[in-house]
Amino acid sequence: MSLMEEIIAAVDDMPPFPQVVQRAMQALADPEYEVVGLVDILKVDQAITASILKLCNSAYFGLPRKVSSLREAVVYLGANQLRQLLLSGAASKIFEKPNAGYTVFADELWRHALATAVMAQVLRQSRRLNINENTLFTAALLHDVGKVVLSNFVADKYRDIEKMVEGGESSFQEAEKKVLGFDHADIGGKIAEKWEFPQSIITAIAFHHEPARAAKEFRVLTELVALSNNLAVMVGYGTGVDGLACRGHGLLLKKLKITDQGMEELVMLFQLEMAKTCEVAGVDED
Ligand SMILES: [Fe+2]
Ligand SMILES: [Fe+2]
Incomplete structure (x- = not known):
């Protein structure tokens, strides 16, 4: 089997993305979603129901009384926090796949994923971009999911890649292409296809x-994920060597008309939102 075939087989072995979460995302995509409909979708999954109630009753929210009905909890949390809870719950299981040699890496990668998703949300909000929030959060959260497969299957080659990046001659993605012939973004695309995600994601x-290579109709979304990825690295949520070799977001910043001062505001907003999202996702911030 060629390395690519091996990787494709590994992609096939990836756990499915939970149907309940995908259905809930579809319901939440409608800004006028019906709480009853959403509760009907969620209640079939006991673990999800429990996690929603747990978050609602956590010290973070400090509610004066215990909430025990799913309906009440759904209303209380609202679309934004539900989205974060459901997506991060589903994605964390995929990112935290036991991976002996890379436990630090897995943690870093997961925080990077969350930071990218939060950055994307903050950018969308502050630039008032007309992009579906579910799509954006999902794509940003899962943009590096290909690295999960790669780090599990090509551990020895992974070190070659790291060395190449540390030598300063290539970005992480260029080094992957040189060593493997493909990169984690290609693999991530395959995983998203397997999960039957929409073409946009x-x-x-x-x-x-390489956002310039995205089909025109998905270009803005892809650029936003690319920029959020780079900014997340810039504010300290990178993954080791990856962080040293992120390039080319100046142009995207210009496109969104983000000035230096705008950047400062963005970083502040990001930090606030990141703290909140880490509470919702049950993650230590650093
Ligand atoms: Fe990446
Ligand atoms: Fe990334």
């Missing part, structure tokens, strides 16, 4: 390092 994941 598949594209944004597959081209998050």
Whole structure:
């Protein structure tokens, strides 16, 4: 089996993305979603129901009385926090796949994923971009999911890649292409296809390092994921060597008309939102 075939087999072995979460995302995509409909979708999954109630009753929210009905908890949390809870719950299981040699890496990668998703949300909000929030959060959260497969299957080659990046001659993605013939974005696209995600998300994941190659209709989304990825690294949520070799976001910043001062505001907003999202996702911030 060639390395690519091996990787494709590994992609096939990836756990499915939970149907309940995908259905809930579809319901939440409608700004006028019906709480009853959403509760009907969620209640079939006991673990999800429990996690929603747990978050609602956590010290973070400090509610004066215990909430025990799913309906009440759904209303209380609202679309934004539900989205974060459901998506991060589903994605964390995929990112935290036991991976003996890379436990630090897995943690770093997961925080990087969350930071990228939060950055994307903050950018969308502050620039008032007309992009579906579910699509954006999902694509940003999962943009590096290909690295999960790669780090599990090509551990020895992974070190060659790291060395090449540390030598300063290539970005992480260029080094992957040189060593493997493909990169984590290609693999991520394949995983998103396997999960039957919409084309917008598949594209944004597959081209998050080369947004100019994305089909025009998905270009803005892909650029936003690419920029959020770079900014997340810039504010300290990178993954080791990856962080040293992120390039080319100046142009995207210009496109969004983000000035230096705008950047400062953005970083502040990001830090606030990141703290909140880490509470919701049950993650230590650093
Ligand atoms: Fe990446
Ligand atoms: Fe990334």
